[in-house]
Amino acid sequence: MMNEENFRRLSRFAIDRRTFIQGSCGLTALGAASSLHGSWLASTASKSTSNRILIVIQLTGGNDGLNTVIPYRNELYRKARPKLGIPEADVLKVDDELGFHPSCRGLADLMEAGQLAVVHGVGYPFPNRSHFESMDIWHTCYRKDARVREGWLGRFMAQHRNLADDDAMGLHFGREDQPLALASKNLQVPSIAAIEQFRLRIADETSISEAMQPVQEAENREDQNDLVAFVQAGSSAAWNAGKRIQQVLQSNQELPPFPATQLGEKLSVVARLITASLNTRIYYVTLDGFDTHALQPAAHASLLRQWSEALASFMKYLDVQGRTDDVLVFTFSEFGRRVAENASDGTDHGAAAPVFIAGGSARNGFLGSHPSLDDLDDGDLKFQFDFRQIYATFIEHWFGVEGDEILGAKFEPSPFLNLIPA
Amino acid sequence: MGSYDNERPPQKNLFDEIDPQWAWSQWSPSGDDPWNRQRAAHLHRRAGFGASKADLDNSVAKGFEATIEQFFAAPPENDPLMRESEQLARTIVAARDPKQLASWWLRWMRFAPRPLIEKMTLFWHGHFATSADKVPDCELMYQQNQLLRNHALGDFAKLAHGIAKDPAMLLYLDSAYNRKAHPNENFARELVELFCMGEGNYTEKDVQELARCFTGWEIRRNRFRFNPYQHDDGLKSIFGSNAIRSGEEAIDLVLQQPAVPRFLVAKLFKFFVADEPAPPPELLEPLTKRLIDDRLNVKGVVEQIIMSRLMFDPRIIGRKIRSPIELAIGTLKALEATTNFRFLADSIQLLGQNVFYPPSVKGWDGGRAWINSSTMVGRANLVYALMQNEATRFAGGSLEDWARKQGASDVASFIDVVVSQCMAVAPPNAGLENILRQAKDWRGNAAWTKIIGVLAALPEMQLG
Numbered sequence: 001m002m003n004e005e006n007f008r009r010l011s012r013f014a015i016d017r018r019t020f021i022q023g024s025c026g027l028t029a030l031g032a033a034s035s036l037h038g039s040w041l042a043s044t045a046s047k048s049t050s051n052r053i054l055i056v057i058q059l060t061g062g063n064d065g066l067n068t069v070i071p072y073r074n075e076l077y078r079k080a081r082p083k084l085g086i087p088e089a090d091v092l093k094v095d096d097e098l099g100f101h102p103s104c105r106g107l108a109d110l111m112e113a114g115q116l117a118v119v120h121g122v123g124y125p126f127p128n129r130s131h132f133e134s135m136d137i138w139h140t141c142y143r144k145d146a147r148v149r150e151g152w153l154g155r156f157m158a159q160h161r162n163l164a165d166d167d168a169m170g171l172h173f174g175r176e177d178q179p180l181a182l183a184s185k186n187l188q189v190p191s192i193a194a195i196e197q198f199r200l201r202i203a204d205e206t207s208i209s210e211a212m213q214p215v216q217e218a219e220n221r222e223d224q225n226d227l228v229a230f231v232q233a234g235s236s237a238a239w240n241a242g243k244r245i246q247q248v249l250q251s252n253q254e255l256p257p258f259p260a261t262q263l264g265e266k267l268s269v270v271a272r273l274i275t276a277s278l279n280t281r282i283y284y285v286t287l288d289g290f291d292t293h294a295l296q297p298a299a300h301a302s303l304l305r306q307w308s309e310a311l312a313s314f315m316k317y318l319d320v321q322g323r324t325d326d327v328l329v330f331t332f333s334e335f336g337r338r339v340a341e342n343a344s345d346g347t348d349h350g351a352a353a354p355v356f357i358a359g360g361s362a363r364n365g366f367l368g369s370h371p372s373l374d375d376l377d378d379g380d381l382k383f384q385f386d387f388r389q390i391y392a393t394f395i396e397h398w399f400g401v402e403g404d405e406i407l408g409a410k411f412e413p414s415p416f417l418n419l420i421p422a
Numbered sequence: 423m424g425s426y427d428n429e430r431p432p433q434k435n436l437f438d439e440i441d442p443q444w445a446w447s448q449w450s451p452s453g454d455d456p457w458n459r460q461r462a463a464h465l466h467r468r469a470g471f472g473a474s475k476a477d478l479d480n481s482v483a484k485g486f487e488a489t490i491e492q493f494f495a496a497p498p499e500n501d502p503l504m505r506e507s508e509q510l511a512r513t514i515v516a517a518r519d520p521k522q523l524a525s526w527w528l529r530w531m532r533f534a535p536r537p538l539i540e541k542m543t544l545f546w547h548g549h550f551a552t553s554a555d556k557v558p559d560c561e562l563m564y565q566q567n568q569l570l571r572n573h574a575l576g577d578f579a580k581l582a583h584g585i586a587k588d589p590a591m592l593l594y595l596d597s598a599y600n601r602k603a604h605p606n607e608n609f610a611r612e613l614v615e616l617f618c619m620g621e622g623n624y625t626e627k628d629v630q631e632l633a634r635c636f637t638g639w640e641i642r643r644n645r646f647r648f649n650p651y652q653h654d655d656g657l658k659s660i661f662g663s664n665a666i667r668s669g670e671e672a673i674d675l676v677l678q679q680p681a682v683p684r685f686l687v688a689k690l691f692k693f694f695v696a697d698e699p700a701p702p703p704e705l706l707e708p709l710t711k712r713l714i715d716d717r718l719n720v721k722g723v724v725e726q727i728i729m730s731r732l733m734f735d736p737r738i739i740g741r742k743i744r745s746p747i748e749l750a751i752g753t754l755k756a757l758e759a760t761t762n763f764r765f766l767a768d769s770i771q772l773l774g775q776n777v778f779y780p781p782s783v784k785g786w787d788g789g790r791a792w793i794n795s796s797t798m799v800g801r802a803n804l805v806y807a808l809m810q811n812e813a814t815r816f817a818g819g820s821l822e823d824w825a826r827k828q829g830a831s832d833v834a835s836f837i838d839v840v841v842s843q844c845m846a847v848a849p850p851n852a853g854l855e856n857i858l859r860q861a862k863d864w865r866g867n868a869a870w871t872k873i874i875g876v877l878a879a880l881p882e883m884q885l886g
Contacts, residue, residue: 129629130611132784133621144621147700176781177774177791191794193772227697227743228847230790231881235798242799288782293596293608343604344596349611378626 061291065353106312123383154184470537472752548785806875
């Protein structure tokens with residue numbers, strides 16, 4: 001089994017701190033890239049990053065990347081997917097080689113509009129094919145034996161909470177458990193299942209809400225177990241975030257025209273909060289159901305449609321509001337699926353897959369090359385970008401802060417933003 | 423290791439310093455450490471879903487060992503409550519509404535004469551999680567629920583074999599068809615990852631070979647069927663053995679792996695003793711040994727945990743975050759209340775838990791995952807809504823009647839009653855005095871309802 005140290009060491013993208021320092025004098029290839037990035041940090045961290053927002057869309061269950069971004073002319077694709085392969089005529093072609101699933105009209109439009117970066121083959125060394133383990137790896141940047149229970153965004157938000165002024169640094173929308181990516185010992189991110197649920201019903205009828213606050217904050221709880229402190233922090237965060245969100249939504253009653261789907265509704269609330277100038281920097285939403293072991297075609301098509309339509313409506317709304325340059329929307333899944341289809345008209349758990357970044361600052365087009373279909377890793381696509389390189393780009397180039405400590409090592413950012421020299 | 427890890431302070435682990443032999447020997451009440459209402463309440467919260475004051479007085483009078491015996495006794499024969507409940511379940515199955523099935527089970531958790539069986543059934547439901555969202559067939563969901571209940575305090579091997587052929591489970595895991603040309607890996611993977619061993623104890627190759635063993639296992643017309651034409655009858659190489667052909671042999675082989683008892687014991691510890699911190703392996707060693715000696719029959723090890731010195735150590739009281747079900751059913755039991763259970767089933771979903779609707783095949787994470795700002799408000803709202811619901815009766819009467827019977831004549835004494843009945847740990851006095859100041863002039867039913875709602879928003883209410 002992989003241990004944590006190997007996980008770090010074997011990633012060819014992790015730059016050892018010592019190499020990094022020597023590199024900036026010795027000008028190795030990596031050193032050159034890194035020192036460039038160092039000067040970039042110094043020049044931009046101050047003003048232009050101050051309105052920037054990152055929205056994460058998590059496709060839960062393992063999205064079939066190969067049927068999302070399709071190498072439609074590749075014979076090996078046809079051979080591996082005799083039943084599930086998307087006919088060439090149906091593919092939304094981007095170039096002579098690649099195109100999107102027919103449900104992804106919204107993605108194709110975004111690329112047409114110059115607002116979509118697709119990074120090929122994102123994964124990590126020694127892929128874990130368990131949903132939960134792999135999701136935890138994406139969330140924490142560590143493997144299980146490191147026993148890290150804080151997420152990369154949690155660590156980022158806890159270190160830079162001043163970026164959101166008095167608002168919540170991050171918000172999670174959904175009924176599922178809060179994603180580990182947002183977890184931090186020092187900062188609690190509010191989870192919002194439904195906006196109505198954010199109001200304490202008792203508070204409507206009485207002046208009791210005034211009585212509650214000091215109760216929540218009452219001292220003398222220090223000698224008790226840390227679960228009490230944890231629960232208490234959760235209630236205080238609920239009070240504060242709830243109040244502010246109610247205020248903001250009251251001041252912006254206009255409902256953007258979004259698809260009436262689960263994801264559409266979540267992104268519509270996010271859009272209202274952003275345009276009402278909430279200072280929150282991280283929004284996290286999920287879309288579940290991508291674990292398509294059986295009868296994949298209809299289910300996958302409908303999920304991709306939901307995702308791509310919601311994403312396209314969201315970007316369009318921000319465009320109208322003149323906010324596309326302040327926002328990036330990052331979509332990922334815990335793994336892709338096996339190249340070969342299975343006998344149940346489905347696909348089993350795989351490894352590397354593309355990730356998607358939409359926004360005015362996304363470098364439009366494909367980054368990297370589509371993973372080879374004849375050089376597989378135990379039946380799965382090989383990765384060429386470590387997911388922590390993607391994170392490094394968000395942390396360092398989008399938010400303009402140091403990423404090493406947050407990611408556990410230095411990673412070479414991948415240039416999917418047009419803020420970065422190619 | 424990276425710089426990040428080096429900067430962490432070493433974590434104090436409560437369980438590191440505990441002697442395993444001491445921990446799992448039987449607790450005996452003594453003059454300094456008597457069997458009293460507080461200890462009985464702790465036992466009822468952990469081994470069941472809580473208790474009323476009358477239940478607690480009864481347990482204290484009966485004594486520690488007799489109370490434990492009652493938790494582990496076989497269900498009473500011809501119990502009218504049970505007959506009525508089974509009749510109700512059959513009616514619901516006929517009506518084909520899984521949401522009604524959820525309300526049926528919640529109601530049964532409230533009233534079952536053997537709450538530990540329901541608690542363990544809930545444990546296995548989270549362990550072998552299957553959701554009616556994907557399998558909206560009442561009969562299959564009920565059938566699985568009965569399978570879990572029948573083996574709840576019994577032989578894990580029988581349960582594992584049963585679940586491997588359970589129609590709801592195989593449908594849930596997309597494994598209703600499994601042909602030899604393309605084995606479906608899903609069930610094989612969950613069998614080792616989530617059901618028996620835990621991640622890290624098997625290889626990808628083991629999963630692929632296991633999957634071959636289950637080819638030809640099918641669900642047809644809602645029944646399990648073995649299809650020999652689709653079964654790959656070759657020898658498979660799993661965990662270093664080369665002699666396995668059938669799915670049944672494969673499950674037996676998995677069950678022989680030393681990771682199995684360790685995995686189960688760790689989950690039982692978390693479920694019954696403490697959400698966190700994770701105990702060191704040495705602490706669990708005696709329990710693992712017991713489970714091996716008992717050939718994976720869980721009853722003995724559950725009994726050992728529940729009767730142990732560690733279970734009754736003061737540091738363990740309140741060291742769990744109550745699940746939404748424990749919060750709701752516990753509050754109803756404490757207040758001798760019954761309610762509209764359909765309403766409860768629909769509302770509790772918002773807090774991240776409803777029976778028959780687990781969020782994924784991994785079940786519920788529990789512990790801190792129950793709590794976030796949304797569920798904190800939601801928990802207070804749920805308790806308040808239960809109090810307000812017109813179907814809710816307290817020992818057959820109104821909340822005001824109930825308060826009077828408890829001897830609560832004013833707001834202060836009512837707060838005392840609720841805190842001592844509903845909470846494992848008392849909130850700080852400063853907070854309670856604050857509530858008292860706000861509420862001192864409140865009167866009547868609405869006042870009692872609001873007070874319970876306010877108390878339900880306190881962190882202490884969330885501990886069990």
